Structure formats: structure tokens, C-alpha cells
Amino acid sequence: MPDEGLRDRKRRRTRAAIAEAALELFLARGFDHVTVSEVAAAAEVAEKTVFNHFPVKAALVFDAADELLAELLAALRERGAGVPAVEGIRAFVQRRAERIGRGSPPRPGPAFLEMIEASPALRSYRRDMFARWEAVLAEELAADVGAPPGSAEPFVAAAALIAVLRAGLEAPTPTRGHAEHNSLAALDLIARGLGDYAPAPLDRPTE
Structure with a gap:
């Protein structure tokens, strides 16, 4: 109407x-x-x-949270058959970067992040917001793979994928491409797996 x-x-x-x-x-x-x-x-x-x-x-500060979550879920649901979830997240990150490249404000900036860190109320709201994102994403992933209720894998995967977005939203962004680069590198790490990540230094002393 x-x-x-x-x-x-x-x-x-x-x-x-x-x-x-x-x-x-x-x-x-x-x-x-x-x-x-x-x-x-x-x-x-x-x-x-x-x-x-x-x-x-606190919702005044995170006014785009629901919109971002909706875009994230849309990117996941639009991926082709057989395409892993990490690639849906990659598409979401790239779309956001393209939008910034077309002139959208590159939030968050250092002042925005400093404001959040200075307020216990905002830090608490941010934690709750990302926990809600993890729960929603875990439910989406569980449905995709047919996981039974209480399965750990969808939750672990969701927590890892949301951590990528947290890094992009919480880390300072000195250049427009900096946050995108960090997020995509983190997605590459998740795609490879953590089996060989961060081995102990060969010169580490042993007891």
C-alpha cells in the first residue's frame, strides 16, 4: 500500500x-x-x-545490528548448493567492503571504538549482541547440515565465523581496505582449519 x-x-x-x-x-x-x-x-x-x-x-550505538544480521543470513542463504558456509560469510564481508567503497561511512573508526571501550554498558551490550548472532547463526548452520539438537559443531562453527566479523567490527580501521583484508585472512584460516596453526616455536625451551 x-x-x-x-x-x-x-x-x-x-x-x-x-x-x-x-x-x-x-x-x-x-x-x-x-x-x-x-x-x-x-x-x-x-x-x-x-x-x-x-x-x-545502548541500542542507539548499535543501530545497524539487526540490518547486519539480516544481510549475513541472506548471504548464507543465497550461496549455491554445496558451497560451504565460510564462503557465504566471505560474500557478506565483500559486499560490505564494496558498499564502503561506494561512499558509505567507514564505521567503526577509532573514536567509535574508544567510546565503546570506555563504557561498561556498551561493552556488555556488544557481548550480548554477538552472543545472539552466534545463536542465530548456529541454528542456521544446524539446519543446513541436519545436525541433531545440542550438537556442538554448528555452535563452534558459528562462534568462529562470528569472531571474524567481530574482528572487523571491533578492530580499528586505518584504511578502508584494512578491515576487509583482516576478515578475509581470518576466513582463509578457518577454511584451512586449525590443525597446523600456531605450532610452538622450535627454539622454545623445554623443562
């Missing part, structure tokens, strides 16, 4: 404006020193409107 489409677009614009205003305040003063009321005032909306879009204050 045209009216529904218009409402959806207006909602997305309002949400984006709130998140943008919040991030500007958080970066300037620190997450813990800004109130939701101040965010609402900066975005020129009611405080209730902020909570309608973001149920908790």
Missing part, C-alpha cells in the same frame, strides 16, 4: 536521524554522560519516540 510505504520510509528516516544525533553526542561527551532526553532534543523528537525505535539506550 502507498500509505504503508510512506510510513515505513518516514519511520526509517526518523530512526536514522535519532541514531545520528545520538552518535554525535556520544562521541563528543561519552555515552554515559548523555541522557536519552538530550538525544531526543537533539533529534527534535519526543523521548517516547526514541524508545519506540530503540528500547534501550
Whole structure:
């Protein structure tokens, strides 16, 4: 319906404006020193409107989390028959890099990461967010391989694959291609397996 489409677009614009205003305040003063009321005032909306879009204050910082998870799952589901999951994640990383190359802001930057590290509330929210991503991905992988409930393999695989994304989202990105390079190198490691990774140095003293 045209009216529904218009409402959806207006909602997305309002949400984006709130998140943008919040991030500007958080970066300037620190997450813990800004109130939701101040965010609402900066975005020129009611405080209730902020909570309608973001149920908790920390969600203002991770406003793209649901969108990223949806893109990740889409990349997995679009891979061809017989293509391993690691290649679905690779496609996701490359798509994100291409989007940044077309002009999207290269978040996270050092200031964004420093803001998160300075706030226990944001660090806790980030841990919970990635744990939820792992659970969702593990369920997806278990369905793909027909694993019975409680199987360890899908969870371990999901944790490893999400760790690749965590490295890209949490590590500073001095150049636009730096995070992509790190993520793709990590995916190559997972694809090879860890059986021969990090052998002890030959000159390590023994007792």
C-alpha cells in the first residue's frame, strides 16, 4: 500500500536521524554522560519516540545490528548448493567492503571504538549482541547440515565465523581496505582449519 510505504520510509528516516544525533553526542561527551532526553532534543523528537525505535539506550550505538544480521543470513542463504558456509560469510564481508567503497561511512573508526571501550554498558551490550548472532547463526548452520539438537559443531562453527566479523567490527580501521583484508585472512584460516596453526616455536625451551 502507498500509505504503508510512506510510513515505513518516514519511520526509517526518523530512526536514522535519532541514531545520528545520538552518535554525535556520544562521541563528543561519552555515552554515559548523555541522557536519552538530550538525544531526543537533539533529534527534535519526543523521548517516547526514541524508545519506540530503540528500547534501550545502548541500542542507539548499535543501530545497524539487526540490518547486519539480516544481510549475513541472506548471504548464507543465497550461496549455491554445496558451497560451504565460510564462503557465504566471505560474500557478506565483500559486499560490505564494496558498499564502503561506494561512499558509505567507514564505521567503526577509532573514536567509535574508544567510546565503546570506555563504557561498561556498551561493552556488555556488544557481548550480548554477538552472543545472539552466534545463536542465530548456529541454528542456521544446524539446519543446513541436519545436525541433531545440542550438537556442538554448528555452535563452534558459528562462534568462529562470528569472531571474524567481530574482528572487523571491533578492530580499528586505518584504511578502508584494512578491515576487509583482516576478515578475509581470518576466513582463509578457518577454511584451512586449525590443525597446523600456531605450532610452538622450535627454539622454545623445554623443562
